[in-house]
Amino acid sequence: MKFSDLILLSPSNILRWTPTASPSSSPVPPPVFSPEIRISQVEDEPFMSPAHDHELKQQLDQYVDEADKNDTVVNSLRVSGHRSSKKKKSEENKSSFVIEIEPKFEGRTVVLTWEDLCVRVPSSGSKGDDKAIIEGLNGYAQPGEVLAIMGPSGSGKSTLLDALAGRLASNTRQSGLIQVNGRKQRLAFGTSAYVTQDDTLTTTLTVEEAVYYSALLQLPDSMTTLEKKERVETTIKDMGLYEARNTRIGGWSAKGLSGGQKRRVSICIEILTRPKLLFLDEPTSGLDSAASYHVMNRIVKLSQQYRLTVIASIHQPSSEVFSLFHSLCLLSSGKTIYFGPVSAANEFFALNGFPCPTIGNPSDHYLRTINKDFDQDIEQETGGEVITTTEETIYKLVESYKSSQVLQQVKQRISSLCKGEGSILEKGSQASFLTQSFVLTRRSFVNMYRDLGYYWLRLGAYIGLGVCIGSIFFSIGDSFGSIQARGSVLLFVVSFLTFMAIGGFPSFVEDMKIFGRERLNGHYGVAAFVVGNTLSSVPYLLMISLIPGVFAYYLVGLHKGYEHFLFFALLLFICMMLVESLMMIVASIVPDFLMGIIVGAGIQGAMILNAGFFRLPNDLPKPLWKYPMYYISFHRYANEGFYKNEFQGLQFPNNQIGGSSTISGEEVLKNIWQMPTGYSKWVDLGILFGMVVLYRLMFFSIIKLSEKNKSSSCLKK
DSSP states (O other), X not given: OOOSOEEEETTTTEEEEOOOSSOOXXXXXXXXXXXXXXXXXXXXXXXXXXXXXXHHHHHHHHHHHHHHHHTOEETTEEEEEEEOOOOOGGGTTSOEXXXXXXXOOXXXXXXXXXXXXXXXXXOSSTTOOEEEEEEEEEEEEOTTEEEEEEOSTTSSHHHHHHHHHTOOXXXXXXXXXXXXXXXXXXXXXXXXXXXXXXXXXXXXXXXXXXXXXXXXXXXXXXXXXXXXXXXXXXXXXXXXXXXXXXXXXXOSSXXXXXXXXXXXXXXXXXTTTOOSEEEEESTTTTOOHHHHHHHHHHHHHHHHHTTOEEEEEOSOOOHHHXXXXXXXXXXXXXXXXXXXXXXXXXXXXXXXXXXXXXXXXXXXXXXXXXXXXXXXXXXXHTTTOOSSOHHHHHHHHHHHHHTSHHHHHHHHHHHHHHHSOOOOOOOOOOOOHHHHHHHHHHHHHHHHHHOIIIIIHHHHHHHHHHHHHHHHTTTOTTSTHHHHHHHHHHHHIIIIIHHGGGGGHHHHHHHHHHHHHHHHTTSSOHHHHHHHHHHHHHHHHHHHHHHHHHHHHHHHTOSOSHHHHHHHHHHHHHHHHHHHHHHHHHHHHOOOHHHHHHHHHHHHHHHHHTSSSSSOGGGSOTEXXXXXXXXXXXXXXXXXXXXXXXXXXXEEEOOSTTSOSEEEHHHIIXXXXXXXXXXXXXXXXXXXXXXXXXXXXXXXXHHHHHHXXXXXSSOOO
């Protein structure tokens, strides 16, 4: 087909087609509103010559034939056409043509519509009435376009985005109708993606590593490794990160990517599955104007390249960024100020008495007009002379929009989009549980290796403490006084060396943040995360147990024999894993660095107190401290295991008057430390290992329960 120009005239829904002597070939831009669009010569232009008129008729006939024959689809609309047989006398010299449009959804293309959408939350007042966050919203989002949701702080932007994405909190009540491709259906994995405004990324990985690990988690096992690598490379290039692919993302310990590059990495990770619906929460938050433009420009290109339906909440874009958007949803106090093409927003505001300055950012003008947060400050600055309050302005714009032709066009568009035979979204395939567990173990292991604060600083501190223990209790011998010294050494090991495992809590919190983002987008399940986190930490905890343990054990001169040392190191390893399991539970409940460390330290302090050393078991108060605290404290079983390993089989000189000349280790355990000797040290080790498993299962259960309370993955009525 040959033509040079095709322009939508919004007020009358007329498509203007101006042929030239040497027309060029390019695709037809998609119509936006009307289901029937007339292409004709505009009256105020010179009539075409007969030759040009004949050429135009041939082009139109060819277009109709191709549309009917090939079932032409543009922007998820099936286009067909015919010559208009009805002509007025005034139109005798015009070439007239009618294009009929009906919705058609091709493949996994997604059209999202919402009607009379309301979200309410329980009011904090005594009456108990619900408070409306958003109410009566209507709109749609189409493939190949970017819809911007704008408004002042507290206007309901994020709530609308979360409602459309099915991420509302459990305490909200949602009403209205949300449809995907004209149907009420779930947003299954692989069909949609959500990019949060916080770039929660593994800071020690390079761009390529971060995207590749994510590809291994999300893409199905049926894809070959080469295909996955090609997908990763293509995605990185699409987001303009190819030159930075070997640069680490960076964090507190090392400089890495810029804010804009990190945001693009976050987007890369979410579009690996080639979703057809992309939600962006404040994609330009924290970025300068240049970085914001580059990020949004890439998103617009992706939407057109992959037929993505993009919905982005955005606070205050620059004029360059604002010009990239196709449609605008402007909110204030949860109500619609305007919904429609970006190009028509100025006209809407001008018609209502709020024209946009010729030189200026339109988005700034809109937000200043409807932002009521600073009315009191303005009133004070002007001496109380405020002609029209922002509240009145908002009311006027809301009522004007409700009665405008713009809203009627939106409703007509929603109706036409929902009439089509919408395809049912099917869940995309992803990696198996074993693959995900292996990849998460590998990724976490690499992160632990590269992150100085995860285990390496702790290893240095443990070695230092091991040397301190060895030098203070150096070669304690086997005198009667060494009984107390041995007990003190073992108490310090079981109490303070394991207590220091809470130093990894900040890293646990970061892991939980990354898991939260990836889990909400369906990258993998809770079980795979727990398995990966557990297995990846094993080598490091073994290292921390063995190396410092060598210094402490042999410098002090504890029970000779490699089998005793191996049990000592193994028991220390289990204790550290148990404390880490406890801190993971705390991290899942208290996701704050300071509060989490305080809670974890408090729990361990209580367990250390009633472990049977500071207060012997028979002397503990029976309510609470003896029953049940003494029996659920893991320090009790750790003490028993360390003490049995140390004292059983040893003989000490007895300095007590009236007794035998020697005292056995078993007597020391029974009479001095009041420890049960009816079962071996291996039973204590088994109990501690069972506690590790129990704590990890508790961690798993807490995450599963919190998932149900945070959000739902389906679109609600």
